[in-house]
Amino acid sequence: MHELSLMQSIFEIVEAEMKAHGLAHIDLVKIKVGELTAVEGASMQFAFEVLKKGTGLENARLEIEYVPGVAYCAKCDLRYLMEGYRIICPQCGRGGRIIAGKELYVDSLGVDDGEENKNCQKCIKGQ
Numbered sequence: 001m002h003e004l005s006l007m008q009s010i011f012e013i014v015e016a017e018m019k020a021h022g023l024a025h026i027d028l029v030k031i032k033v034g035e036l037t038a039v040e041g042a043s044m045q046f047a048f049e050v051l052k053k054g055t056g057l058e059n060a061r062l063e064i065e066y067v068p069g070v071a072y073c074a075k076c077d078l079r080y081l082m083e084g085y086r087i088i089c090p091q092c093g094r095g096g097r098i099i100a101g102k103e104l105y106v107d108s109l110g111v112d113d114g115e116e117n118k119n120c121q122k123c124i125k126g127q
């Protein structure tokens with residue numbers, strides 16, 4: 001299963017980050033997944049649940065943000081959203097170059113310390 005080995009790499013990155021920042025546990029792992037990676041979100045969630053047992057990520061949840069496929073046509077100097085895997089430029093009909101949608105990385109890690117709203121600009125403005 002492709003997603004399980006991907007998630008294993010993500011765990012290695014997260015655990016290295018936790019070590020670097022002296023964190024014993026993590027509550028939230030946010031990853032970005034390009035829509036052109038063919039990675040299944042449900043399988044990623046499943047792999048996360050399996051792998052997190054007995055680690056500092058045991059109580060963490062996984063949040064997946066999908067990055068749409070974007071291509072660029074040099075002839076038209078146009079960036080356009082790809083429809084699925086279609087890379088054809090909507091203006092001239094030539095094949096463009098993929099500039100987004102193939103990424104897969106750890107975006108951020110979260111720790112719930114009960115003070116998460118303290119620095120929230122919206123909350124401060126609302127008072």
Ligand SMILES: [Zn+2]
Nearest residue numbers: 073076089092
């Ligand atoms: Zn074009």
